[in-house]
Amino acid sequence: MSSAEGQSLREPKYYTVKRHLLEVTDSLLPGSPVPTERVLAAELGTSRTTVRQALFELVAEGRLVRRQGSGTYVAEPKMTWPLQMASFTEQATANGLTASNQLLSAVRGQAEPDVAGRLGIGAGAAAFRIERLRLADDRPIAVEVSYLSAARFPQLARHLRRGSSLYAVLHEHYGVVPASAQESISTAPATPREAALLDTDTGAPMLVLGRHSFDGTGAPVEWVTSWYRGDRVTLIANLRP
Amino acid sequence: MSSAEGQSLREPKYYTVKRHLLEVTDSLLPGSPVPTERVLAAELGTSRTTVRQALFELVAEGRLVRRQGSGTYVAEPKMTWPLQMASFTEQATANGLTASNQLLSAVRGQAEPDVAGRLGIGAGAAAFRIERLRLADDRPIAVEVSYLSAARFPQLARHLRRGSSLYAVLHEHYGVVPASAQESISTAPATPREAALLDTDTGAPMLVLGRHSFDGTGAPVEWVTSWYRGDRVTLIANLRP
DNA sequence: GGATCGTAGTGGTCTAGTCCATTCCGTCGA
DNA sequence: TCGACGGAATGGACTAGACCACTACGATCC
Numbered sequence: 395m396s397s398a399e400g401q402s403l404r405e406p407k408y409y410t411v412k413r414h415l416l417e418v419t420d421s422l423l424p425g426s427p428v429p430t431e432r433v434l435a436a437e438l439g440t441s442r443t444t445v446r447q448a449l450f451e452l453v454a455e456g457r458l459v460r461r462q463g464s465g466t467y468v469a470e471p472k473m474t475w476p477l478q479m480a481s482f483t484e485q486a487t488a489n490g491l492t493a494s495n496q497l498l499s500a501v502r503g504q505a506e507p508d509v510a511g512r513l514g515i516g517a518g519a520a521a522f523r524i525e526r527l528r529l530a531d532d533r534p535i536a537v538e539v540s541y542l543s544a545a546r547f548p549q550l551a552r553h554l555r556r557g558s559s560l561y562a563v564l565h566e567h568y569g570v571v572p573a574s575a576q577e578s579i580s581t582a583p584a585t586p587r588e589a590a591l592l593d594t595d596t597g598a599p600m601l602v603l604g605r606h607s608f609d610g611t612g613a614p615v616e617w618v619t620s621w622y623r624g625d626r627v628t629l630i631a632n633l634r635p
Numbered sequence: 636m637s638s639a640e641g642q643s644l645r646e647p648k649y650y651t652v653k654r655h656l657l658e659v660t661d662s663l664l665p666g667s668p669v670p671t672e673r674v675l676a677a678e679l680g681t682s683r684t685t686v687r688q689a690l691f692e693l694v695a696e697g698r699l700v701r702r703q704g705s706g707t708y709v710a711e712p713k714m715t716w717p718l719q720m721a722s723f724t725e726q727a728t729a730n731g732l733t734a735s736n737q738l739l740s741a742v743r744g745q746a747e748p749d750v751a752g753r754l755g756i757g758a759g760a761a762a763f764r765i766e767r768l769r770l771a772d773d774r775p776i777a778v779e780v781s782y783l784s785a786a787r788f789p790q791l792a793r794h795l796r797r798g799s800s801l802y803a804v805l806h807e808h809y810g811v812v813p814a815s816a817q818e819s820i821s822t823a824p825a826t827p828r829e830a831a832l833l834d835t836d837t838g839a840p841m842l843v844l845g846r847h848s849f850d851g852t853g854a855p856v857e858w859v860t861s862w863y864r865g866d867r868v869t870l871i872a873n874l875r876p
Numbered sequence: 877g878g879a880t881c882g883t884a885g886t887g888g889t890c891t892a893g894t895c896c897a898t899t900c901c902g903t904c905g906a
Numbered sequence: 907t908c909g910a911c912g913g914a915a916t917g918g919a920c921t922a923g924a925c926c927a928c929t930a931c932g933a934t935c936c
Contacts, residue, residue, distance in 0.1 A: 405827050406889065409837060430916065441891045446917090451824045451838050462917045463899030472821065477872065577872045580713065581822050581840045581865035583692045586646050595918090596650060597692050599822045599840045599865075624822035624840070631718065631818045631872065647919065671886065682921045687887090703887045704929030836888090 411438055411448035419457060419468055428458060428466045454599050456625035475535065475622065477577060477603070477631035495559065496527040498537075498591075500551040502544050509541045512606055512617040520544035522551060524560065527591055528620075534592045535627065540618045564615070572615050575607035581624065588621050599624040652679055653689035660698060660709055669699060669707045695840050697866035716776065716863065718818060718844070718872035736800065737768040739778075739832075741792040743785050750782045753847055753858040761785035763792060765801065768832055769861075775833045776868065781859045805856070813856050816848035822865065829862050840865040 411434070419428065428434075431449065435442045449466060452458045459469045473491075505513065505521035513521060524540040540560065542550060546568070553563045564570045583597040601622040607615045622629070652675070660669065672690065676683045690707060693699045700710045714732075728734065746754065746762035754762060765781040781801065783791060787809075794804045805811045824838040842863040848856045863870070 406837065408889080409827060432916085441893095443892085444890060447838075447889090449917095454822070454824050454838075454840070460917060461899080462897070463915080465899090465916060474819065477820075574873070578715065579718075579820055579842065579870040579872075580868070581695070581842055583695050586650060596647065597688075599695070601820065601822055628819050628821040630820075632815070649919085673886085682923095684922090685920065688919090690887095701887065702929080703927070704885080706886060706929095 407440060408444045408447040411440060411445055412451055414438065415448060415452060416457070419452070422468045424468050424470045426468045428468065430465060453595075454625060469625070472626055472628050473530070473535075474628045474630045477629050491530040492532070494529045494532070496529065497554060498525040498527055500524045500554050502551065505541065509617060512614060513541060513543050514614045515543050515545065522547065524551075524554065526560075535622065537588050537591050537621045538618055539620075540616050542616045560616075570609050570615055572607040573610040575605055577606075578604040579629065580604075582621075584621070584623075592621070592623050594623055594625070601627060601629060603629065648681060649685045649688040652681065652686055653692055655679065656689060656693060657698070660693070663709045665709050665711045667709045669709065671706060694836075695866060701836075710866070713867055713869050714771070714776075715869045715871045718870050732771040733773070735770045735773070737770065738795060739766040739768055741765045741795050743792065746782065750858060753855060754782060754784050755855045756784050756786065763788065765792075765795065767801075777861045777863045778829050778832050779859055779861045781857050783857045801857075811850055811856060813848040814851040816846055818847075819845040820870065821845075823862075825862070825864075833862070833864050835864055835866070842868060842870060844870065 415428070415434075422428075429437070431442050431445050434445045438445070449458060449460065453460060453469075456469055456472050458466055460466045501523050502520055503523060504518045505515060507517045509521060510517045510519060515521065521544050522540075522542045524542070526538045526540070527534055528536040528538060544550070547564070547570075549567075550563070553567055554560065561572070564572075580602050582600050582602050584592070584594060584600050586596045588600065589596045589598065601624050603618075603620040603622065605616075605618040605620070607618075609615050656669070656675075663669075670678070672683050672686050675686045679686070690699060690701065694701060694710075697710055697713050699707055701707045742764050743761055744764060745759050746756060748758045750762060751758045751760060756762065762785050763781075763783045765783070767779045767781070768775055769777040769779060785791070788805070788811075790808075791804065794808055795801065802813070805813075821843050823841050823843050825833070825835055825841050827837045829841065830837045830839065842865050844859075844861040844863065846857075846859040846861070848859075850856050
């Protein structure tokens with residue numbers, strides 16, 4: 395960007411700090427340390443609060459990582475993650491990653507009204523709530539919460555504990571194969587629980603993927619919400635318009 | 636909050652403030668004012684900075700909107716927006732919205748290396764950079780930056796100024812119809828320019844959609860980056876796994 | 877009646893601190 | 907040699923205030 399620049403829009407000071415950091419940063423390798431907050435504040439003649447505001451955005455973009463007690467470092471590049479997750483493990487291995495799932499909980503309970511509506515069951519009817527952690531190379535990528543009708547998939551929780559994947563269980567034990575899905579993508583700040591599971595900060599921007607899938611007859615099969623770290627993941631999809 | 640509370644995960648104080656605001660908020664109608672920052676700080680026995688941190692997350696989630704000089708208000712619900720945008724106008728009208736485009740700029744210049752790579756042209760070869768603002772009911776929804784090969788689409792900028800849509804121009808004047816696309820979705824904070832165009836704040840979380848589309852022969856047609864307000868938009872897609 | 881001007885109150889930005897939790901790493905002791 | 911301890915440095919959370927830009931709205935003036 396050689397041409398006109400930086401005068402028309404009056405920008406806040408923290409944004410100047412951010413651009414300065416961007417310049418310093420992109421000649422460094424991932425993992426390299428960045429000057430400390432107190433040093434930056436002194437060097438740039440500003441307060442630590444202002445420096446932190448700039449750092450906060452760079453962390454949200456996935457360019458820096460902060461480690462309390464240690465320092466701030468240049469982050470690894472984002473990884474890409476496919477939208478269609480019918481074959482989560484396949485897709486991951488295709489990218490040279492070792493994918494794994496960790497079952498956090500699988501409980502049977504009364505469905506909240508919105509969940510019941512999506513599953514096509516009565517409000518208060520029984521539904522499974524399955525919470526899983528998705529990992530790639532043992533690093534947590536996403537928290538996934540799935541809801542399925544308990545009446546339609548009896549004993550689901552027991553089958554899951556054997557370690558097989560949810561879709562495999564649906565196919566083998568119930569003969570159900572998802573045929574279509576509607577997905578929705580939005581952003582939200584991480585709650586303390588998600589932040590803890592995904593090893594990030596409360597309030598960090600997340601990519602929230604909702605997946606509403608149906609079988610061949612058009613009946614709803616499951617309703618899933620996946621929370622991805624926005625600073626480490628880019629979702630990708632192949633479309634045929 | 637009658638039940639167990641505030642002990643297992645030690646949460647920062649601003650998160651307590653946030654949850655308090657969530658309760659107060661969801662019994663209010665969109666557009667209702669929320670107490671001012673100074674009042675909240677006094678009521679909750681905390682500092683304005685801490686209240687602002689809580690408000691900031693609620694704004695990022697799309698639950699509140701802030702208007703400088705006026706106050707903070709309960710936000711309208713998010714709108715949904717389709718991923719496949721081949722027929723942007725159709726999709727919008729289907730949702731009962733009046734869609735429109737505003738051409739911000741259409742310039743011919745040398746392609747940066749990454750853009751050139753995506754367009755399948757030599758680095759430094761000529762490319763059009765087309766910047767548009769997408770609106771629904773005259774409210775800005777997204778900023779879109781498209782790159783197309785200048786050699787392949789001569790006089791493109793002139794055709795566009797006539798007001799027709801990009802895809803219509805490609806079809807009518809060049810006989811090109813996009814046949815497939817790869818999309819990528821990630822998050823990023825708004826730059827001052829995007830914030831100004833979309834009437835939001837610098838640093839607000841955005842949904843960034845990259846679209847790399849190809850014609851029937853597999854040759855790249857365009858490379859588009861769309862910036863959506865994360866607090867007002869949910870992207871949706873229909874998939875057939 | 878209608879336009880203009882002030883002013884009070886709002887959110888936006890920034891400062892200069894404090895104290896805390898965590899990490900790192902050198903020193904000391906067994 | 908190896909472990910435990912402790913201090914120093916880091917980022918995390920928070921405070922109490924300052925000044926600015928902007929908005930709303932009433933009072934004033936034509």
